[in-house]
Amino acid sequence: MSGMNALLAVILYIVLAPIIGGLISGVDRKISARMQGRYGPPILQPFYDVFKLMAKQNIVVNKHQKFYILCFLIFVIITGAIFFAGGDLLLAIFALTLASVFFIVAAYSTYSPYAYIGAEREMLQIMAYEPMVILTVVGMYMVTKSFNVIDIATYDQPLLFSLPGIFLGFLFILTIKFRKSPFDISMSHHAHQEIVRGVITEFSGKELAMIEIAHWYENVFLLGIVCLFFASNPIIAIILALLTYFLEIFIDNNNSRLKWQSTLGSAWIVALILGVGNIAFLALL
Amino acid sequence: MSYLPKSPWLVHYDASSCNGCDIEVLACLTPLYDVERFGVLNIGNPKHADIFVVTGSVNEQNKSVIKNIYDQMADPKVVVAVGACATSGGVFRECYNVQGGVDKVIPVDVYVPGCAARPEAIIDGVVQALGVLEEKYKNMGKVAK
Numbered sequence: 001m002s003g004m005n006a007l008l009a010v011i012l013y014i015v016l017a018p019i020i021g022g023l024i025s026g027v028d029r030k031i032s033a034r035m036q037g038r039y040g041p042p043i044l045q046p047f048y049d050v051f052k053l054m055a056k057q058n059i060v061v062n063k064h065q066k067f068y069i070l071c072f073l074i075f076v077i078i079t080g081a082i083f084f085a086g087g088d089l090l091l092a093i094f095a096l097t098l099a100s101v102f103f104i105v106a107a108y109s110t111y112s113p114y115a116y117i118g119a120e121r122e123m124l125q126i127m128a129y130e131p132m133v134i135l136t137v138v139g140m141y142m143v144t145k146s147f148n149v150i151d152i153a154t155y156d157q158p159l160l161f162s163l164p165g166i167f168l169g170f171l172f173i174l175t176i177k178f179r180k181s182p183f184d185i186s187m188s189h190h191a192h193q194e195i196v197r198g199v200i201t202e203f204s205g206k207e208l209a210m211i212e213i214a215h216w217y218e219n220v221f222l223l224g225i226v227c228l229f230f231a232s233n234p235i236i237a238i239i240l241a242l243l244t245y246f247l248e249i250f251i252d253n254n255n256s257r258l259k260w261q262s263t264l265g266s267a268w269i270v271a272l273i274l275g276v277g278n279i280a281f282l283a284l285l
Numbered sequence: 286m287s288y289l290p291k292s293p294w295l296v297h298y299d300a301s302s303c304n305g306c307d308i309e310v311l312a313c314l315t316p317l318y319d320v321e322r323f324g325v326l327n328i329g330n331p332k333h334a335d336i337f338v339v340t341g342s343v344n345e346q347n348k349s350v351i352k353n354i355y356d357q358m359a360d361p362k363v364v365v366a367v368g369a370c371a372t373s374g375g376v377f378r379e380c381y382n383v384q385g386g387v388d389k390v391i392p393v394d395v396y397v398p399g400c401a402a403r404p405e406a407i408i409d410g411v412v413q414a415l416g417v418l419e420e421k422y423k424n425m426g427k428v429a430k
């Protein structure tokens with residue numbers, strides 16, 4: 001991508017991603033409600049929530065937590081910016097990991113027992129999904145011979161056909177990334193009795209709003225990776241991403257939470273069988 | 286106008302209630318009443334909540350708990366006392382350990398009567414609390430300036 005186009009893509013991403021992410025989250029809540037036989041909140045509800053949080057008093061437990069949360073938001077935005085500018089996919093993944101580290105440090109800085117448990121579980125989640133994320137990038141590299149998103153996106157054949165195992169494995173860890181049941185061990189959008197709200201227990205007001213916006217950016221980035229699997233045809237790619245999200249909502253509403261041991265174990269087994277299996281198959285061909 | 290009335294998150298505390306009112310509060314979340322259609326979430330964390338819903342009367346044991354939850358909530362915040370017990374002590378009023386209604390320890394904005402309070406009455410109480418919430422938000426701005 002030329003410099004100008006890349007810049008345009010980044011600006012579009014920074015402006016549109018929160019809007020798309022917020023809408024997706026609103027539709028998510030509506031569909032979840034319908035699956036439970038309820039009427040559900042308005043589609044724009046996530047935006048109302050964030051605007052409300054902006055107006056609330058901000059209770060700060062540790063003065064550094066603001067800085068960490070800000071870094072979390074900034075690095076999530078950088079992740080997406082690298083991705084949508086057509087940059088290095090591996091770099092984007094590492095930027096996202098760095099963002100998660102800031103998120104965890106922010107939770108630790110509050111010295112709250114609930115945030116501690118949340119932060120520890122968040123780290124377990126990173127351990128659970130990171131191998132599969134790396135394998136996804138490696139798989140894409142083996143097919144397209146490039147780590148650059150622009151080369152992967154313009155590859156003439158859909159990656160889905162050469163990477164079916166990796167795609168399924170990625171779907172599996174998306175449940176962890178989207179914080180959906182059965183893997184919403186560190187926090188979720190519903191109250192969990194034993195950990196209150198996990199990592200985000202101690203954040204209120206503007207900080208909570210920033211975390212919410214960061215998650216919208218993150219979700220758009222993750223759905224962008226799903227799109228990469230069918231990038232040769234953008235319409236099918238977007239349909240694929242939406243179907244994926246619908247599947248995650250469906251899984252969320254049909255499962256109760258698992259223990260962290262099961263999260264870690266199942267994610268690694270899936271990465272080993274589907275991810276490594278797929279890559280071994282490609283290498284042998 | 287702020288977005289507060291569009292997204293009221295509540296935290297529910299069961300003081301020494303007989304559980305009748307608590308079940309009615311939870312009934313509001315069920316498909317029949319579904320308060321989430323007004324953006325209401327039972328958030329379970331005082332730091333994220335805007336509305337404090339208390340059921341049951343105040344006694345020596347839970348006095349400090351109620352006070353603590355109230356203090357942890359971010360401004361603007363409102364308190365809704367649900368049921369006869371929370372408003373006045375109800376049938377437990379004469380007990381040796383009961384102090385009375387929730388307003389003995391924290392300022393209450395809306396009183397919802399009934400034993401047990403009906404889900405319709407609770408939703409109505411929460412909706413009235415939204416008006417108070419908006420009012421407090423305006424005043425909060427004034428104090429800050």
Ligand code: SF4
Pocket residue numbers: 301302303304305306307340341367368369370371375376399400401402
């Ligand atoms: S008001 Fe009635 S139903 Fe509610 S807690 Fe008191 S005794 Fe129970």
